[in-house]
Amino acid sequence: MRICVFLSAADLDERYTRPAREFAELLGKGGHTLVWGGSDVGLMKVVADGVQESGGRLCGVSVEFLSARVRHGADEMVVARDLAERKRLMLEKADAVVVMVGGTGTLDEATEILELKKHGHTDKPVVLLNTAGFYDGLKQQFHRMESEGFLPRPLAELVFFADEPVGALAYLEESQGVR
Template structure:
């Protein structure tokens, strides 16, 4: 029986990405293109609130193209990640847990650019919440030049070893371009799943 949360309209896209630009220009180019693509579709951007690395690049591109941009950043990271001072809305929270919960609440879907541990952890939590039926929002890994391919292979391995059921494995969507990622979010339909927890229990 499907007792999951109802679908959420795609009005704002949350982007998880690194506070570093990475070593290759292709990552910055993808972040810039994603920000522009979000604006071109009349959507808003939600992200981690920083002004450095891919975070700053995607935010600046979205702002320059006319999209409303909401940043969510913990007080402790405000200086380290150089909180963006020109956003439509910058929300300062007390903890990382509050940051992730607020970003998830504000967005109708998620796109994952290249990043490190923090980016991976954010994506994994969203996928886990989907698996548990807490929300019905799509998440797409933007696989720039194969960046996420080893992780996607790991997901397949988890499924092959019996740790991810096929419908759960399908929650991790992959796209190679910003346009394809946004198309995937717009067309995402969560598989039926039993809700184990409510948002208040996370």
């Protein structure tokens, strides 16, 4: 399975890097391909290292203004013109999406895939990996949107919230019929 992971390129604390590395190793050992932002820095590097070292494949989609940070040695690397094209290519290349901890760029990517899914433009499974409760506030906001009628579909049809990497991958594999 080709799994798009939206996440931070920042150098982060162990409470975020440890679960990210664990998820990456599960992907690699499962024979999956990581589709990610192509950067070789911060949490993006941690995940790419973990996937590659565990036998998985890497499909990077970078953007021109970040080309100096691109990871060399990926199985596939595409450089998009801008962030909008990057998101589009990442989603096109993936069978499923996982949102890990990140900043405004990650939040933008997460909300775009959920908006596409809400309107029926994709049926790819989406997991929000809520490492160390990072997305508790967002999860609460999504539940409020649902309860107050802002979502035309049940939240459970849009996104699966996982607290641990193993639960995230298990959900994706089950949703895609992978054993």
